[in-house]
Amino acid sequence: MLETGTPQHDKPDWAAIVIVILSVTAFAVAQGLTFPLISLTLEAREIGGSLIGLNAAAYAAGAVLCVLTIHRLTTRFRGNHLVVAALFGSALSLLAFATITWLPVWFVARFTVGFCASLISILSGAWLNIATPDCLRGRISGLYGAGMCAGFAAGPLAIPIFGTANGSGFAWASGYVALISLACAVFNANTRTVPEAAPSGGLTAFIIAAPILVLMELVFGFADIAAISGMAVYFVRVGHSEAFAAYAITVLSLPTAFAQPVVGWLLDKFSRAGVTIGCGLSGALAFLIIPFLQSQTALLLIFALIGIATFALNTCALTILGERFKGGMLIAGTASFSLSYSVGSAMGSTGTGFLLDRISTSAVPASVGLGLLAFTVLAVFRRRDLESFVKVTNQ
Structure with a gap:
């Protein structure tokens, strides 16, 4: 019999946990590959920059539509089935990139990938918390x-292997995601839990109930993309090579994947609000110190710390979400995380x-560092909000 609440304290639903980690890793691989590969492929076909930008916007439009329709979707279909369906949808969309060159189809496929990826992200985060007892959360x-970070880091590695000319990179990603969807379908037979439906108006209710968690995810998104995009340009403009800038992005991702289980251990052993504040402060100081560093080794070490600390805010938010909220509000919470x-x-x-x-140029790391510092100060003053939410359930 499937359960929609949190499992008993000592009984994690390992089949569901495997599905969640496999699915989010597959989503991250697909997204990490398609974002640069689509741009490079369209550029090679001499498609204008405005159309390339609009194609990326189609992904965002699909993600937003998923957030806005999550209540209707989870009311009509079971969450565990939606995860598998979203994986299959992603695989088919990636196959379209590999086999069809007509640009309008690429817009539809990009929109579909955005919708499916957002659905996987929302449902997997909620299901993870339902399937996991608090002592292991x-x-x-x-x-x-770690699976998400590793997927984002591994996706771009397919580009130098398969190239951009014949669609083989998209075909590889499609086959990989399809295999993961089949594996998840098999594991579904052994799960004891399933995500609940998102309550009507749950997105607004969650934002009102937990603004600090929503802000935490917004700050994570701000710092994450600023580090990936803005800091790469920063390094080149202050005199470093393009190769160093690219290497810095790799250093940002890989240590982050290895460090997240350690962050999770800290969250289980110490104050979760304290870990959140420590991560915010570490990321802020790391950004603020960058303009004063000249050594490339020191810069890479600091950049690794930035990746670990900023992504840890996401891990903290997801853990606190599962501790403080139950039922359909978990879906509302992860949907609000996706939107923020x-x-x-x-x-x-x-x-x-x-x-x-x-x-x-120096305003880039300074502004991100100050933004993280402002969030950290707010978290200190709102510490009780991180530790003492009133538990909200889907009635």
Whole structure:
């Protein structure tokens, strides 16, 4: 019999946990590959920059539509079936990129990938918390974060292997995601839990009930995209090579994947609010110190710390969400996380571009560091909100 609540304290639903980690890793691999590969492929076909940008916007539109329709979807279909369906949908969309060159189809496929990826992200985060007892919540959330980071880092590695000319990179990703969807369908037979339906109006209710968690995810999105996009340009403009800038992005991702289980262990052993504040402060100081560093080794070490600390905010938010909320409000929470991350990432990409062009190069790390510091100060004053939410259930 499937359960929609949290399992007993000592009985994690390992089949569900495996599905969640496999699915989010597959989503991350697909997203990490398609974002650069689609741009490079369209550029090679001499498609204008505005159309390339609009194609990326189609992904965002699909993700937003998923957030807005999550109540209807989870009311009509079981959450565990939706995860498998979203994986299959992603695989078919990736196959379309590999086999069809007509640009309108690429817009439809990009929109579908965005919708399916957002659905996987929302449902997997909620299901993870339903399937995991609180004594293991931080560590399992850390493994979840590690899978996501590893997927984002591994996806782009397919580009130099398969190239951009014949669609083989998309075909490889499609086959991989399809295999993961089949594996998840098999594991579904052994799960004891299933995500509940999101309550009507749950998104607004969650934002009102837990604004600090929503802000945490927005700050994570802002810092994450600023580090990936804005800081790469920053390094080149202050005199480092393009190769160093690219290597810095790799250093940002890989240590982050290995560190998230450690962050999860800290969340299980110490104050979760304290770990959140420590991660925010570490990320802020790391960004603020960058303009004063000249050594490339020191810069890479600090950049690794930035990746670990900023992504840890996501791990903290997911862990606290599962501790404080139950039932359908978990879906509402992860949906609000998806939306706030999208807003934060848009702020990070546009904001750093504005600072680079209109203010100064050093304003990029300084502004992100100050933003993280402001969040950390707020978290200190709102510490009780991180530790003492009133538990909200889906009645």
